[in-house]
Amino acid sequence: MGLCASEVEKRIREWVPMAEDIDLRIEEIRENYSKIRIPFQDKAIRPGGTISGPVMMTAGDTAMYAAILGTLGEVAMAVTSNLNINFLQRPAPCDLIAEGTILKLGKRLAFCEVEIRSEGSDDLVAHVTGSYSLPVK
Amino acid sequence: MGLCASEVEKRIREWVPMAEDIDLRIEEIRENYSKIRIPFQDKAIRPGGTISGPVMMTAGDTAMYAAILGTLGEVAMAVTSNLNINFLQRPAPCDLIAEGTILKLGKRLAFCEVEIRSEGSDDLVAHVTGSYSLPVK
Amino acid sequence: MGLCASEVEKRIREWVPMAEDIDLRIEEIRENYSKIRIPFQDKAIRPGGTISGPVMMTAGDTAMYAAILGTLGEVAMAVTSNLNINFLQRPAPCDLIAEGTILKLGKRLAFCEVEIRSEGSDDLVAHVTGSYSLPVK
Amino acid sequence: MGLCASEVEKRIREWVPMAEDIDLRIEEIRENYSKIRIPFQDKAIRPGGTISGPVMMTAGDTAMYAAILGTLGEVAMAVTSNLNINFLQRPAPCDLIAEGTILKLGKRLAFCEVEIRSEGSDDLVAHVTGSYSLPVK
Numbered sequence: 042m043g044l045c046a047s048e049v050e051k052r053i054r055e056w057v058p059m060a061e062d063i064d065l066r067i068e069e070i071r072e073n074y075s076k077i078r079i080p081f082q083d084k085a086i087r088p089g090g091t092i093s094g095p096v097m098m099t100a101g102d103t104a105m106y107a108a109i110l111g112t113l114g115e116v117a118m119a120v121t122s123n124l125n126i127n128f129l130q131r132p133a134p135c136d137l138i139a140e141g142t143i144l145k146l147g148k149r150l151a152f153c154e155v156e157i158r159s160e161g162s163d164d165l166v167a168h169v170t171g172s173y174s175l176p177v178k
Numbered sequence: 179m180g181l182c183a184s185e186v187e188k189r190i191r192e193w194v195p196m197a198e199d200i201d202l203r204i205e206e207i208r209e210n211y212s213k214i215r216i217p218f219q220d221k222a223i224r225p226g227g228t229i230s231g232p233v234m235m236t237a238g239d240t241a242m243y244a245a246i247l248g249t250l251g252e253v254a255m256a257v258t259s260n261l262n263i264n265f266l267q268r269p270a271p272c273d274l275i276a277e278g279t280i281l282k283l284g285k286r287l288a289f290c291e292v293e294i295r296s297e298g299s300d301d302l303v304a305h306v307t308g309s310y311s312l313p314v315k
Numbered sequence: 316m317g318l319c320a321s322e323v324e325k326r327i328r329e330w331v332p333m334a335e336d337i338d339l340r341i342e343e344i345r346e347n348y349s350k351i352r353i354p355f356q357d358k359a360i361r362p363g364g365t366i367s368g369p370v371m372m373t374a375g376d377t378a379m380y381a382a383i384l385g386t387l388g389e390v391a392m393a394v395t396s397n398l399n400i401n402f403l404q405r406p407a408p409c410d411l412i413a414e415g416t417i418l419k420l421g422k423r424l425a426f427c428e429v430e431i432r433s434e435g436s437d438d439l440v441a442h443v444t445g446s447y448s449l450p451v452k
Numbered sequence: 453m454g455l456c457a458s459e460v461e462k463r464i465r466e467w468v469p470m471a472e473d474i475d476l477r478i479e480e481i482r483e484n485y486s487k488i489r490i491p492f493q494d495k496a497i498r499p500g501g502t503i504s505g506p507v508m509m510t511a512g513d514t515a516m517y518a519a520i521l522g523t524l525g526e527v528a529m530a531v532t533s534n535l536n537i538n539f540l541q542r543p544a545p546c547d548l549i550a551e552g553t554i555l556k557l558g559k560r561l562a563f564c565e566v567e568i569r570s571e572g573s574d575d576l577v578a579h580v581t582g583s584y585s586l587p588v589k
Contacts, residue, residue, distance in 0.1 A: 059232040062199055094239050094258040095196040099232040121231040122424075123397050123446070125262040125536045127563055127581065129556040144576055145540040149423065150396075152538055152579065165555055168563065170538065170581055172397070259561075260534055260583070262399045264426055264444065266419040281439055282403040286560065287533075289401055289442065302418055305426065307401065307444055309534070333506040336473055368532040369470040369510040376505050395505040399536040 042114045046070045049110045057106070059099050070111035073143040077104050078160075081135050091131040097157055101126055101169030104141030105153040109173055112143060116176055122150065124171035129164075136160040139169075149175055179251045183207045186247045194243070196236050207248035210280040214241050215297075218272050228268040234294055238263055238306030241278030242290040246310055249280060253313055259287065261308035266301075273297040276306075286312055316388045320344045323384045331380070333373050344385035347417040351378050352434075355409050365405040371431055375400055375443030378415030379427040383447055386417060390450055396424065398445035403438075410434040413443075423449055457481045460521045468517070470510050481522035484554040488515050489571075492546050502542040508568055512537055512580030515552030516564040520584055523554060527587055533561065535582035540575075547571040550580075560586055 044052065050067035053060045069076040079100050081092075102121055109119055138158050145152040155169035181189065187204040190197045206213040216237050218229075239258055246256050275295050282289040292306035318326065324341035327334045343350040353374050355366075376395055383393050412432050419426040429443035455463065461478035464471045480487040490511050492503075513532055520530050549569050556563040566580035 057230050057232065059196075059199075059230060062196075091257075093194050093196060094261070095194065095232065095236040098235040098239070098261065102231050102235070120228075120268075121263075121265055123262070123264050123538075124231070124235065125260070125399065125581065126258075127260050127534075127583065128258055129558075129563055131257075144579060147540075152540055154579070168555060168565070168581065170536065170579065172538065260401075262444065262536065264397075264446065266421075266426055281442060284403075289403055291442070305418060305428070305444065307399065307442065309401065331504050331506065333470075333473075333504060336470075365531075367468050367470060368513050368535070369468065369506065372509040372513070372535065373506040376509070394502075394542075395537075395539055397536070397538050398505070398509065399534070400532075401534050402532050405531075 043072065043111045044070065044114060049075070049107050052110060052115065053103060053107060057103065060103050063096055063099055065103055067107055070107065072112050073108060073146070075104050075107035075111055075141040077107055077139050079137040079139070092137065094128065097128070097137065097167045098124070098126055100137055100139040100157055101155045101167065102171070104139040104155045105171055105173060108141040108143050108153060109151050112146070118176040119173045122172045122174040124169065126167055126169045128167050130166050132166040133159040133162065137166065151175060180209065180248045181207065181251060186212070186244050189247060189252070190240060190244060194240065197240055200233055200236055202240055204244055207244065209249050210245060210283070212241050212244035212248055212278040214244055214276050216274040216276070229274065231265065234265070234274065234304045235261070235263055237274055237276040237294055238292045238304065239308070241276040241292045242308055242310060245278040245280050245290060246288050249283070255313040256310045259309045259311040261306060263304055263306045265304050267303050269303040270296040270299065274303065288312060317346065317385045318344065318388060323381050326384060326389065327377060327381060331377065334377050337370055337373055339377055341381055344381065346386050347382060347420070349378050349381035349385055349415040351381055351413045353411040353413070366411065368402065371402070371411065371441045372398070372400055374411055374413040374431055375429045375441065376445070378413040378429045379445055379447060382415040382417050382427060383425050386420070392450040393425070393447045396446045396448040398443065400441055400443045402441050404440050406440040407433040407436065411440065425449060454483065454522045454525055455481065460486070460518050463521060463526065464514060464518060468514065471514050474507055474510055476514055478518055481518065483523050484519060484557070486515050486518035486522055486552040488518055488550050490548040490550070503548065505539065508539070508548065508578045509535070509537055511548055511550040511568055512566045512578065513582070515550040515566045516582055516584060519552040519554050519564060520562050523557070529587040530562070530584045533583045533585040535580065537578055537580045539578050541577050543577040544570040544573065548577065562586060
């Protein structure tokens with residue numbers, strides 16, 4: 042019923058044009074979990090050589106959406122209700138890895154957490170929590 | 179010491195490439211206040227004909243940044259520390275207007291609020307609060 | 316259909332025991348709006364002579380609840396879904412005034428904002444946003 | 453340099469009177485980690501027989517503070533800067549267990565996450581993230 046990584050990537054690139062802009066890749070999908078990669082590109086940088094906030098927010102939002110699509114299937118109309126992001130450290134100028142987890146899957150709302158790191162590092166670059174409003178079946 | 183609307187727009191387009199992608203316009207800058215416009219474009223839409231979440235987060239983050247640049251001048255290194263967004267209503271397929279206000283300007287942190295509406299409407303589409311970490315002088 | 320200030324105060328003191336502990340007063344109720352007072356008391360202080368965070372969170376949560384009760388009537392089962400608070404300035408050792416506004420009243424969710432100030436001051440001490448999940452009728 | 457569980461409990465009860473009201477117990481302190489218990493008491497309930505939101509916010513805030521005191525020692529003046537709480541499920545009428553983790557300890561800010569569960573259950577009742585502003589040494 043859920044979708045695999047390549048299906049999720051195809052859907053998200055069709056549905057969320059900014060995901061296409063940042064060349065978002067879905068690396069892994071399991072039940073209640075997603076792992077996505079945002080390849081480093083020069084256009085994402087901001088003063089100080091770091092990656093701009095909106096790129097990381099897009100990564101966070103998309104990791105939540107990917108975990109939901111991977112778990113529930115084609116619920117295109119699931120929409121973000123709330124997103125809270127804390128920026129913890131300037132990311133290195135390399136790919137970002139975002140791992141999304143569904144912490145609570147209710148009937149009307151899915152609550153998720155996303156950890157964003159620079160590739161190859163254990164330190165958190167940003168931490169996201171948020172909820173998606175689910176379509177009534 | 180602060181910057182005017184055209185200076186802020188020039189700086190943000192140089193520094194935040196995603197602002198360029200969404201063709202962000204700075205409409206008005208006053209002390210502790212910014213008004214920005216995100217012209218409607220097809221690439222911003224998502225299922226349901228509405229504008230995608232990351233576009234609205236970018237608008238919210240940029241409105242905060244614009245209010246800070248307009249008030250403090252060229253503090254390029256001010257970086258988002260926290261951003262919290264609530265999506266309240268699907269936006270109409272038209273331009274978005276985001277108004278940013280600095281609610282508290284401390285030495286180390288600026289706390290801001292952003293109201294996002296569809297052009298010509300009084301209803302809130304999304305509501306953002308967030309804090310920027312300010313560079314030590 | 317909504318409740319007046321004294322009714323709201325009575326209900327909240329019955330239903331939320333912590334509101335009783337902090338001697339919460341409902342000062343004013345209008346549609347989509349509440350104004351509450353938290354009288355200063357020694358037990359609320361914390362190191363530095365300031366009022367402790369949980370007192371301000373309770374004030375924020377209760378101001379939202381009061382605005383909802385005042386607007387929708389006896390919806391005791393409305394429950395907080397999300398609350399985000401930013402502490403902006405140490406409050407003076409005097410009464411706190413919290414003003415709650417419903418920014419969006421949907422069928423399933425009410426989204427609110429609360430401004431908390433020390434009595435007699437214009438400066439924000441804390442800023443709260445949050446959503447209440449509304450019971451299905 | 454950090455404090456042990458009984459020292460943290462003593463300090464918090466002195467400093468945060470609401471912690472005394474809810475009879476907060478510090479069960480375990482390790483570097484970057486705290487585990488606290490809020491014994492069930494009738495005064496914490498709200499309509500529906502569940503525990504009121506402010507009790508859970510107090511638990512979340514205190515678990516963050518306990519992890520910081522346990523790690524950094526007597527930094528009484530560390531103050532909450534931001535707290536975001538999501539309520540995921542009505543807690544059972546029994547003790548609450550809150551586990552706080554410091555995800556990032558910077559010079560000026562500590563960013564923490566708290567998971568709140570009913571005792572004996574694996575399901576999250578509430579999820580908290582927040583940051584404490586640290587005193588300059």
